Amino acid sequence: MSRDPEIRPAESAEALQEAMAEGFGFDWTADHVTHLARTLELERTRCVFDGAQMVGTCGAHSLRLTVPGGSLPTGGTTFITVRATHRRQGLLRAMMRAHLDDVREREEPLAVLWASESGIYGRFGYGSAALAYRGRIERAHGAFARPVEAAGQLRQIDVEEARKLLPPIYERVLPERPGHIARSEAWWESHLADPVWERDGASKFRYVLYEEAGEPRGFLQYRIQTRWHDSGVPNHILSVVELQSVDAVARAALWRYALDVDLVGTVIAWNLPADDSLPWLLADARRYRPSWRDGLWLRLMDVPVALEGRRWETEGRIVFALRDELCPWNEGTWELEAGPDGARCCPSQAEPELRLGAEELGTVYLGGDRFAALAGAGRIEGSTDAIRRADRLFRWHCAPWCPEVF
Ligand SMILES: CC(C)(COP(=O)(O)OP(=O)(O)OC[C@H]1O[C@@H](n2cnc3c(N)ncnc32)[C@H](O)[C@@H]1OP(=O)(O)O)[C@@H](O)C(=O)NCCC(=O)NCCS
Structure with a gap:
C-alpha cells in the first residue's frame, strides 16, 4: 500500500467474515457469519481498507478475565488477518496501534489474545501467560493408581440440558482459576453451537455430567472420531473439548468415564491446565504423553x-x-x-x-x-x-x- 492505511470498523459481519476467511485461507458460508455474529462487537473492529477492499481485519471482545484472586475488564484481541497481497507492509502494526488505543480509552487494564503463531505478538507487549497442555493416553493404559471414591453419578445430557446445567458449574469454577473468561449467554450459545465445519470429521459434542445428590459438580464435553483398523479392531479417538469440575472427586470421575468408553483406543485433550490431575491419577503415568504450547497471551494496559x-x-x-x-x-x-x-x-x-x-x-x-x-x-x-x-x-x-x- 503506497498511502497511509485507512482504519475503520467493518460495515457488517459478512464483510468481516469474507476478509477474515481470505486472510486465514478457508472457504466460508452463511453459517460462518451466523456463528461469528453471536459474539461479534462490530463497533470494536478496526479494519484496514485499500480503496473499497478490506485488506486487514482486527476485532476485540469486551471480556472479564479472572486474575489471581479477582477479575478485571479486559480487551480480547481477535479476528487478526492481513490479505496476502498486503502483508509485511505494516498493516498489523497499524491495526494493533488502533486496537491498543481503543482498549486504553475503554479503561480495560488488560489485553489478551490467542496467537496463530508464537512469534507475532511479543513485539506488541503481549507475553505468553497461560500454557495449554495437550494430553494423550491410550485407553489400554488408562488404569488408575487408586479407585475413584465418587459418591455421585454420571449422566449423559443433550445440548438443551447442557445450556442450562453447564453455566452454573462454570460460574463456580471461574473465580478459582486465573485465565478464565466470564461467559455471557451469547458466549455460551457460541461455545455450544457446534457447527459442522468445526468437527473435522468427528461426532457432534457429547456431554456428561457428574452429580452428587442431584447437584451438578462437573461436566465433560467431548467428541468421538470413529476409526477402525483394517483388521476390524476399533480404535476411536475421544477428544476432550472441556472438562470442568468443582472438586477433585468430580474431576477423577469424569476422567474415569473418558477412559472407559468402549471402542475408544486413544483419549486426547487439546487444552488442559498445567496442573491437571490426570497424570497423577494414572497407575502408569509414563504412558501419558503431555506436550505444551502457548495458550493465552496477556498484556498489561x-x-x-x-x-x-x-x-x-x-x-x-x-x-x-x-x-x-x-x-x-x-x-x-x-x-x-x-x-x-x-x-x-x-x-x-x-x-x-x-x-x-x-x-x-x-x-x-x-x-x-x-x-x-x-x-x-x-x-x-x-x-x-x-x-x-x-x-x-x-x-x-x-x-x-x-x-x-x-
Ligand atoms: C500475521 C499477520 C496478521 C501479519 O500482518 P502484517 O501486516 O504482515 O504484519 P506487519 O507488516 O504489520 O508486521 C509487524 C511486525 O510483525 C512481524 N511479523 C508479521 N508476521 C509475522 C509472523 N507470522 N511471525 C513473526 N513475525 C511476524 C513483522 O516482521 C513486523 O516486525 P517488526 O515491525 O517488529 O520488524 C499476517 O501475516 C496474516 O494475516 N497471517 C495469516 C493470518 C494470521 O495468522 N493471523 C493472526 C491471527 S492471531
Missing part, C-alpha cells in the same frame, strides 16, 4: 490498576523498571508493595531491583511462569535475590489456564 487488581499470597515489595514502547504511559520505575490484603503500585525514584519489558510482565502476571526462567533466558535483569523475591510474590497456588480460544 495499565500497570498500577492491573497489579493492584490481582491478589497476592505472600507479603513482598519489589522495585522494577519497565520498558513499554507501545504503551509509554506504563514505562518507568514502579514500586510494588503487595500482600494478602492487597497491593499498592506507584511510580518510584528508587534504584530498580529488576528490569523487564511489557512482554515479560505479561508472562508472569497471572502467577504461572517464573521470573527465574525468564532471567535465565536473559529476558529479565536483576540480582538472584530480587528474582527470587519476585517469584515468591507473583506466584499463585494454581496454574493459570484459559479453556477456550476466541
